[in-house]
Amino acid sequence: MQNVTLVRIDLGKHTFHLHAQDRHGKAVFRKKMSRKQLVEFFATFQTCVVVMEACAGAHRMARKLTEFGHQIKLISPQFVRPFVKGNKNDFVDAEAICEAASRPSMRFVTPKTEAQQTLSALHRVRESLVRDRVKAVNQMHGFLLEFGISLPIGNAVITRLPAVLAQHALPPRLIAILERLHTHFKYLSEQIAEIDKEMGRQLGDDELGQRLLTIPGVGPITASVLVSELGDGKQYDCSRDFAASVGLVPRQYSTGGKANLLGISKRGDKNLRRLLVQGARSYMRRLDKKSGRLADWVRSMLTRRHPNVVACALANKVARTAWALATRNTKFEAGLATMPA
Incomplete structure (x- = not known):
């Protein structure tokens, strides 16, 4: 041997x-x-x-x-x-x-550290709890709608469900079922809040996470996911490779020497891609209060592209900026925001 x-x-x-x-x-x-x-x-x-x-x-x-x-x-x-x-x-x-x-062009995956795996597990638990909470809320809305009670959209009205039930004459057994769902809803909300606090504590001790929070549109949850998935970023040759791994670059279907670029590929981690796009939309909603080269770039894009396209383009830019911050050990500066190489 x-x-x-x-x-x-x-x-x-x-x-x-x-x-x-x-x-x-x-x-x-x-x-x-x-x-x-x-x-x-x-x-x-x-x-x-x-x-x-x-x-x-x-x-x-x-x-x-x-x-x-x-x-x-x-x-x-x-x-x-x-x-x-x-x-x-x-x-x-x-x-x-x-x-x-044995193929020289094969692409490999960088092994994760224990900290990255633990943080990734914490995010998966949070996603599961959020799905269960949405399911419980939808069930309460559906059961009440069958009895002619239409509640406003959102979780705010669910938090005061006992007061809502007191205003309507409903079967006692249905009230017991709704109260049980409401108790489950409160338990899930408490668990999600505790996980959010744990993520905040971990980010407070993580130097990379603190630098990622300086990027516009990146909050604690997105920064935490980036820390667990990106690491030092050196497994990617350039920022575009990282954006491609998240599925934020055009899907290509070219032949006969003619380039044909379609919509984003949607490959890779869909949770991270969703968070980046949501963060981009949040930034665009407050664009009137933003300044700097990044805000000017977004305004210029909105004059000639659909907002959905601009949101994906901004998410792509944020992903590439995150890679640059991780590999170059720098912080985001709004006045110097440019597309990383």
């Missing part, structure tokens, strides 16, 4: 399948191991390049194997699929990863 240069791991919940190749691309061995056996194997194995799909457990395993001196590469599963030959099984998947990793 001294000539092994590349090892691919097909990750699983309990079992892991290994496929090793030498520098000529010839298969050296295939192994099936448990999680404990895998760690023990690489702890004593010669240093080599280890490749995995960027899926569940990959980032933690990448950090563990890095401690043993191995070079870790993570590949997005969509780039591995074209290299699967014949029928699909775990060993064939492992071989396909080796084939994909």
Whole structure:
């Protein structure tokens, strides 16, 4: 096994399948191991390049194997699929990863740190709580509408639901159901508020997060997501690469030497893209109170483009600015706002 240069791991919940190749691309061995056996194997194995799909457990395993001196590469599963030959099984998947990793033009995913993974988990929990709260509010609106009670849009009226119920003659059982939903709504709101406070405390201790907050249209939640997803930003060659990874650049369908650019690609993290676009819209709503080169650029764009197009363009600019701040260790200055290279 001294000539092994590349090892691919097909990750699983309990079992892991290994496929090793030498520098000529010839298969050296295939192994099936448990999680404990895998760690023990690489702890004593010669240093080599280890490749995995960027899926569940990959980032933690990448950090563990890095401690043993191995070079870790993570590949997005969509780039591995074209290299699967014949029928699909775990060993064939492992071989396909080796084939994909050996391509000189292959793009890899940077392993996340523990802090980034923890922050990302916190955001996913918050998103789940927000969805549950919206569902509870919609149910209360729907149940009341069936009994002829139409409430205004928003959560403000839900907070004073007991007073609203007291004004109408409703079946006691329906009132009990609505009160139960109202209690659930208050619990979800409390949990979301606690998570927001936790994010604020984490941003207060994060130097990059504080610099990202100086960008117009970037609030605590957006800055927190950028910290967890962007990191130091050095995994991207330029700011446009980061904007493309979020799906804020035109989708291209060109042929015959004729360039055809469509709408934004909407690839990558849709939550981060949504936050950036919402932040851009928030900035545009207060544009009359803004000044500087960025505000002038937005006003100029609004004279010749639809507001939806301008919002996506501004979100693209914010994403590229965030990359520049992360990689160059700088702060945003409104008077010097230009498109990063």
